[in-house]
Amino acid sequence: MSGADAILAQCLRNRIDTIFGLPGGQLDHFFDSMYREQSRVRFVGARHEQGAGYMAFGYARSTGRPGMYTVVPGPGVLNSTAALCSAYATNAPVLCLTGQIPSDAIGRGIGYLHELPDQLATLRLLTRWAERIDRPQDAPQAVNQAFARLAGGRRGPVSLEMPMDIMGLQGEVELLDAAQPLSPPTLDTDRIEQAAALLAGSRRPMIVVGGGATDAPEAVLELAQRLQAPVVSFRSGRGIVSDREYLSQVFPAGYELWKDADVVVGIGTRMEQQLLYWKTAPGMRIIRIDIDAAEFDRIESPAVALHADARQAVEALNAALANRVTARASRREELLALKQRVAADIEQVQPQLSFLHAIRAALPEDGYFVDEITQVGYASWYGFPVYAPRHHVNCGYQGTLGYGYATALGVKVAHPDKAVVNIAGDGGFLFTSNEMATAMQHGIALVTVLFNNNKFQNVQRQQNEWFGGRRIGSDLRNPDFLQYAASFGLHAERVQEPEALRKAIEAALDRDRPALIEVPCADMASPWPHIIKPPAHTAGLA
Numbered sequence: 001m002s003g004a005d006a007i008l009a010q011c012l013r014n015r016i017d018t019i020f021g022l023p024g025g026q027l028d029h030f031f032d033s034m035y036r037e038q039s040r041v042r043f044v045g046a047r048h049e050q051g052a053g054y055m056a057f058g059y060a061r062s063t064g065r066p067g068m069y070t071v072v073p074g075p076g077v078l079n080s081t082a083a084l085c086s087a088y089a090t091n092a093p094v095l096c097l098t099g100q101i102p103s104d105a106i107g108r109g110i111g112y113l114h115e116l117p118d119q120l121a122t123l124r125l126l127t128r129w130a131e132r133i134d135r136p137q138d139a140p141q142a143v144n145q146a147f148a149r150l151a152g153g154r155r156g157p158v159s160l161e162m163p164m165d166i167m168g169l170q171g172e173v174e175l176l177d178a179a180q181p182l183s184p185p186t187l188d189t190d191r192i193e194q195a196a197a198l199l200a201g202s203r204r205p206m207i208v209v210g211g212g213a214t215d216a217p218e219a220v221l222e223l224a225q226r227l228q229a230p231v232v233s234f235r236s237g238r239g240i241v242s243d244r245e246y247l248s249q250v251f252p253a254g255y256e257l258w259k260d261a262d263v264v265v266g267i268g269t270r271m272e273q274q275l276l277y278w279k280t281a282p283g284m285r286i287i288r289i290d291i292d293a294a295e296f297d298r299i300e301s302p303a304v305a306l307h308a309d310a311r312q313a314v315e316a317l318n319a320a321l322a323n324r325v326t327a328r329a330s331r332r333e334e335l336l337a338l339k340q341r342v343a344a345d346i347e348q349v350q351p352q353l354s355f356l357h358a359i360r361a362a363l364p365e366d367g368y369f370v371d372e373i374t375q376v377g378y379a380s381w382y383g384f385p386v387y388a389p390r391h392h393v394n395c396g397y398q399g400t401l402g403y404g405y406a407t408a409l410g411v412k413v414a415h416p417d418k419a420v421v422n423i424a425g426d427g428g429f430l431f432t433s434n435e436m437a438t439a440m441q442h443g444i445a446l447v448t449v450l451f452n453n454n455k456f457q458n459v460q461r462q463q464n465e466w467f468g469g470r471r472i473g474s475d476l477r478n479p480d481f482l483q484y485a486a487s488f489g490l491h492a493e494r495v496q497e498p499e500a501l502r503k504a505i506e507a508a509l510d511r512d513r514p515a516l517i518e519v520p521c522a523d524m525a526s527p528w529p530h531i532i533k534p535p536a537h538t539a540g541l542a
Contacts, residue, residue, distance in 0.1 A: 004029035004167040006139035006175075007097065007160070008037060014147040014178045016068050016095075018042045018413060020055040024072035026099025026114065029167035044413055044442050049076045051406040051435040053083025053096070058410025060092040062368055062390050064214065066150040067410060070097040073161065074114030077123070082400050084126045086407075087157040089396040090236055091211055093150035094157040096127070103134065103163035123159040130159035136171035144179035152181025154292040184291065184309035187316055195265070195287045195304045196320035202263035202285075205229040208254070211236030211396070212268015212291060214389045216311035220267060221245070222318050228328045229265070230257050230335055234273060235394045239386035246335045250382040252530045253342045259536045263287065265317075266302075268310045272397075275299040281537040289313045349525050351498070352379035358498035359421055359449065360385055362505035367419035368393060368411050372404035374425030375458070376451055378527040402431025405448060409435055412446045419447070419509050426452040426478050436488040439514040447508040449501065450518045454478055457523060485516040492516045 001009065008030065011019075019041060023031045034043050046052035049071040060067030071077050077098040087094040100119065101112035109117070116122060123130040129149050133142045139162070146158045199205055205227045213220055217240050224231050224247045231241040232254030241248040249257065251273075258264075258278050265287045266274075276299055280286065288295070288302040289310055296305040306313050347353050352375055363369060369384060370393040371377035377394075386392045393411055395403050408422035429450055439446055460474035485492035491508065495501050495517060508515035 001136065001170065001173050002029055002033070002167065003133065003136040003139060003162055003169050003171070004033045006136045006173045007133070007143060007162065008033040008041070009175055010140040010143035011068065012037065012040055013175060014066070014143065016041065016066065018044060018059065019068045019070060020044045020046055020052045020059070020410065021070035022046055022049060022052055022072070022076070024076060024099070026072050026101070026164040027070060027167070029164075030070060030097070030099075045438065046406070047434045047437050048432065049079035050082060051409075051432045051438065053080030053094070054086070054403050054406035054432060055410035055413065056094050057083045057087050057092055057403075058370065058393060058407035059414040060087065060094050061090060061393050061407070062411040063414050064093070064390065066093045066095050066147065067414075068095040068097065072114055073099045073101065073119055074116050076114065077119065081126055082403070084157045084159075086395040086398045086400045086403055088126065088128070089398040090394075091155045092157070093155045095146055095150060096123070096157060096159040098159065098161045099167065100132065100161045100163040102165050106163065120161060123161070126157070127159045128154065128156040130161075133160060133162045134166060136166065136169055137173050140173065140176045144176055147179035148182050151179065152183065184312060185307045187308050187312060188306065189316075191304055191306050192313070192316045192320050195306060196317055196324055198263050198285050198287060198303065199227060199265070199317070199321060200324040202227070204260050204262050206254075206257050206261040206264045207231045208264060208266045208269050208271060208274060209233050209237035209240045210267070210269025213237060213240050213310045213314075214268070216267070216314050217241065217389055219311055219314035219318060221247070223265075223314055223321075226318065226321055226325055226328075228331045230254075230331070232257065235381050235392070236396055237269060238381070238392040239388045239390070242387045243385040244387060246332050246339065249335065249338065250342060252346060252382055253338050255533050255536060256338065256342075265289065267314060270295060270298070272299065277533065277535065279535040279537040284537075346379075346383050346530055349379050349383065349527050349530065351521065352376045352524055352527060353383050354498040355449075355451070355501060355519065356380055356384045358502040359423070359505060362502045362509070363421050364419050367391070367421065368415060370404055370408035370411055370420065370422035372422065372424045372428050373399050373401040374423065374428060374451060375524040375527060376423050376425075377404075378531070380423070382530055402428040405429060406432040406435045408446050408448070409439060409444050412444050413442075421447045421449065421505060424448060424450045425457075426450065426454060426481075427456045427476055433484070436485060436490055436514065436516075440489045443513070445512045445514055447505055447515045448517065449505070450481055450516060451521050452478065452481065452518055453521050453523060461526065481516065481518045490514045490516050492518070494518045494520065496520065
């Protein structure tokens with residue numbers, strides 16, 4: 001078979017069922033391979049490489065399964081690197097497949113179409129792993145290496161490239177069984193016992209979860225219930241413990257709980273907010289669980305470092321605590337009262353909270369919410385209830401403005417029978433709004449809520465507050481968004497109030513076709529006082 005056939009066949013063995021991307025010269029053979037396998041793989045064609053990468057990101061972020069996209073080399077793959085950065089930041093398993101110039105010209109600087117000085121080196125800087133396939137018979141092993149990393153260890157984006165001539169070259173190829181995930185680290189039972197002893201002796205334990213705990217919701221809840229320890233999350237950890245549970249606490253509540261916590265367990269989280277900004281107190285003991293040992297000492301070394309898969313480690317902790325911790329007094333009333341106080345406090349962030357309430361009321365409990373780098377998006381990190389892991393989709397610390405619309409298309413492709421609502425600001429929406437063409441062409445019934453105040457408000461707020469109102473580049477001239485969306489064939493409407501928004505979302509979900517709902521708005525209250533806090537402890541401050 002050809003090199004292109006070999007790549008696709010091995011991807012299919014690894015259960016890839018959808019590929020996003022754009023065609024182009026160096027990928028002609030791979031697209032012909034997909035054409036001949038249309039009964040087994042769906043191709044979703046984007047209108048820009050950035051959109052293709054974000055769609056794969058949304059697919060991966062909302063499922064935990066690999067999301068795959070394919071784009072031409074050079075400017076094509078470079079256009080997609082913002083999505084790779086988002087995948088890197090959030091440990092999302094994204095596979096980028098790109099072409100290359102003819103194999104005998106790589107590194108010679110001749111000036112072939114789409115040539116980069118060293119594309120492979122560039123991609124190795126932006127992914128967890130990248131490799132070139134130089135022969136058709138090498139494709140199965142290389143593809144399996146990629147999928148082993150996508151399914152195990154610290155996940156994140158990986159990249160494969162194949163020169164255009166090798167894509168068409170025929171060779172004897174032996175396909176392999178699906179890849180086995182990278183093996184998790186061996187549990188250190190002594191450290192499990194050390195952690196269990198600290199937790200058994202704790203008075204005010206607390207759990208902080210991040211994206212690395214996404215596959216361990218049952219174990220985390222069991223640990224929290226056993227210890228009566230509140231579970232705090234910021235972005236990627238939202239929904240690991242449902243917001244319906246009294247033990248689940250949003251980020252501003254976590255700040256209050258941090259003040260008198262004596263033992264804290266960080267599970268699959270960088271803990272940068274807590275360690276870098278909130279600071280630790282004398283005598284506070286930190287236990288870290290992470291698949292990546294490099295995380296432990298970046299800011300402050302923990303009392304106990306557990307280099308392990310989150311689910312395995314938390315299950316082992318639960319077993320070690322079973323005979324150490326008798327039934328603890330419930331903190332239900334205390335933690336429910338904290339929830340109520342924080343809810344009343346953040347309710348002042350208007351109009352964001354009122355619109356988030358409307359979206360939550362319209363979105364079914366198992367629906368997916370995709371945020372954006374916008375005022376409503378920031379407020380959603382603590383003001384939008386989430387009931388299951390992966391149901392609040394965000395871009396983590398990268399803050400990639402404009403990622404949301406294309407990402408949400410990928411979420412909807414992954415979950416065609418679930419409701420998906422994404423929000424956008426007028427600035428960020430125009431980054432990938434051309435993908436409304438993709439939504440219509442492929443029948444992707446995404447509902448988008450566009451908040452429009454004709455400015456980059458976060459930038460303008462800083463210009464006003466920090467630079468004496470010297471504003472530059474933050475006021476925007478926008479199109480008529482309703483006409484713009486209608487030109488693609490979307491249902492488009494404009495509403496003003498939260499209740500009207502709720503009804504519009506419900507109607508759009510019932511229609512089950514792409515929709516844009518614009519919400520004209522004035523300046524919004526700053527969401528940052530509930531995120532950016534002064535140190536809770538002064539120990540260790542210079």
